[in-house]
Each structure stands twice: as structure tokens, then as C-alpha cells.
Amino acid sequence: MKKWISIIIAAAILVIGTASVILYQSARAPVEEEIDKASKRVLDETPIKEIDQANIYHGANAYTVVIGKDGDNEKMVAFVPEKKGEIIVKQWADGISKEQAINKLNDEKNPEEILSVRLGHESVGPVWEITYLDNQKNLNYFYLLFSNGEWWKKIENL
Incomplete structure (x- = not known):
């Protein structure tokens, strides 16, 4: 059996x-x-x-x-x-490197965990999209221009 x-x-x-x-x-x-x-x-x-x-x-x-x-x-x-x-x-x-984009995020925010860093294209041109969790475990998106690393858009506290 x-x-x-x-x-x-x-x-x-x-x-x-x-x-x-x-x-x-x-x-x-x-x-x-x-x-x-x-x-x-x-x-x-x-x-x-x-x-x-x-x-x-x-x-x-x-x-x-x-x-x-x-x-x-x-x-x-x-x-x-x-x-x-x-x-x-x-x-x-x-453009700026992935590491430079991550450093820019770390300088401006205090991410608890970086979930992804992806290169993409938006209406302003090429961008780095960084998805991360903050200290309160909120989901955030941080977009930097690929050309010079300037901030383009942030979507916070999702």
C-alpha cells in the first residue's frame, strides 16, 4: 500500500x-x-x-x-x-550608467530595498526607471533622464 x-x-x-x-x-x-x-x-x-x-x-x-x-x-x-x-x-x-542612477536615488531618497533598475523610453526620451521600497515598505518609482541624470518624475507611496 x-x-x-x-x-x-x-x-x-x-x-x-x-x-x-x-x-x-x-x-x-x-x-x-x-x-x-x-x-x-x-x-x-x-x-x-x-x-x-x-x-x-x-x-x-x-x-x-x-x-x-x-x-x-x-x-x-x-x-x-x-x-x-x-x-x-x-x-x-x-548617458549615465545604472550605477550612477542608483547613486542619484540614494542621494535623494533613502530606499529600503531597490526592486529593479530598467532603461526605458518615455515622452522625454530615454529614462532610467528605478522601482524601490521605502522605509515604510511603500512602493515608489523614480525616473531619471538617461542623458544627464536629472530627475524627471517620481511616483511615491503606492
Whole structure:
């Protein structure tokens, strides 16, 4: 009897594990498809020849943010609009780094925990979006301009 219970439990764990992997893959498929499509556009339409990373940013409009290198091995970033539109390309050296954005947040606020730091594109151009929790565990968003690190927008105490 114990043997059958063990077999049933093992089979249930196997089925649940397999179903979880399939569900995760099917949920990620549209995201991966969008990233692949944007990456192909970047390689075809911009000076970027090698892609280091890509992710999707949802602000006022959705963009796929692609970071890579051009033929001279210079780091660049491209913002590919989700809908048809022109790709915006910037030299990485023309903006502030992720670390500089985090330092600016630490200088102005006292975050308890930084949840994410993402590069995105808004109406003002490229921005760093920093999501963090404050001392009261409130969710906050801090946006800095990529070009010079100036504050653009804050959304606090959510």
C-alpha cells in the first residue's frame, strides 16, 4: 500500500512539475517573440552588430530596449517601439550608467530595498526607471533622464 501511495505522489509531482514548465514557457512565448522580432530589426536597421541584452519596457508606450555593440565595439542602446515606428539609437557613453542612477536615488531618497533598475523610453526620451521600497515598505518609482541624470518624475507611496 505504501508503495502505491509513493508512486501516486511521485506521479503527481511529475505531472505538476511538467505542467508548470509548459505553462511558464507558453506565458513567456509572446515576450520572447517580441524580443526576437525587435532584435532582428535592430541588427538590420541600426549600427548595432552584436546584442548583449534585450528586455521590454512598458511606459506610456511599449518599447523593446536592446543593448549591444556596433562595429567599432562601442556600446549602444536601441529603443524599438512595439508598434510600427522608428528605432531610436543612442550611444551608451552619452548617458549615465545604472550605477550612477542608483547613486542619484540614494542621494535623494533613502530606499529600503531597490526592486529593479530598467532603461526605458518615455515622452522625454530615454529614462532610467528605478522601482524601490521605502522605509515604510511603500512602493515608489523614480525616473531619471538617461542623458544627464536629472530627475524627471517620481511616483511615491503606492
